[in-house]
Amino acid sequence: MERNFGQYMKDLRQKVRMSLREVERESGVSNAYIAQLERGDRPPPSAEILKKLAPVYNVPLRDLLKAAGYWDEEKPSLTEEEEVEMAFQFVMNDPRYRSGTRLSGPLTTEVKRFIVEMYEKATGKKLLP
Numbered sequence: 001m002e003r004n005f006g007q008y009m010k011d012l013r014q015k016v017r018m019s020l021r022e023v024e025r026e027s028g029v030s031n032a033y034i035a036q037l038e039r040g041d042r043p044p045p046s047a048e049i050l051k052k053l054a055p056v057y058n059v060p061l062r063d064l065l066k067a068a069g070y071w072d073e074e075k076p077s078l079t080e081e082e083e084v085e086m087a088f089q090f091v092m093n094d095p096r097y098r099s100g101t102r103l104s105g106p107l108t109t110e111v112k113r114f115i116v117e118m119y120e121k122a123t124g125k126k127l128l129p
Contacts, residue, residue: 006040008067012057013038026095027052044068051086055093060127061086081109087127088112091119 013023013034020031029045029052036042044050047070054061065071078086088107091097097119107115116127 005044005067005069006038009034009053009057010038012059016056016058018056023053023056026056029053044070051089051093054090055095060125061090062127083128084109084113084116087116090127091116094119097123 013020018026020034023029023034024031029049033042033045037045045053045068047065047068050064050068050070051061054064057064062071113128119125120127
């Protein structure tokens with residue numbers, strides 16, 4: 001699985017036409033670590049690292065979690081609020097979407113869902129089921 005996951009990660013990076021150093025700069029994840037992942041020298045990373053890489057690779061976090069073996073389609077382990085929160089974090093971490101975003105105070109799940117839905121409409125990406 002590690003080698004398949006590594007090739008998947010390499011394909012994602014090449015698809016966005018970024019070097020290892022560019023991915024490091026955008027995500028904060030070491031380029032040496034990413035290279036080891038891509039070669040299959042390391043097992044899939046934690047969900048925290050995948051959260052950092054998803055917006056850089058322009059893919060939903062859910063896709064990376066599935067590829068890493070953390071997401072079981074038949075047994076959803078996340079509540080609706082957790083799914084909305086993950087999608088919301090993806091939107092807030094998308095560097096192309098961040099400009100002009102001013103949020104203050106605590107946001108309800110409904111407000112976060114609305115923001116995610118607007119993002120989905122603007123980008124054509126599907127983040128929520």
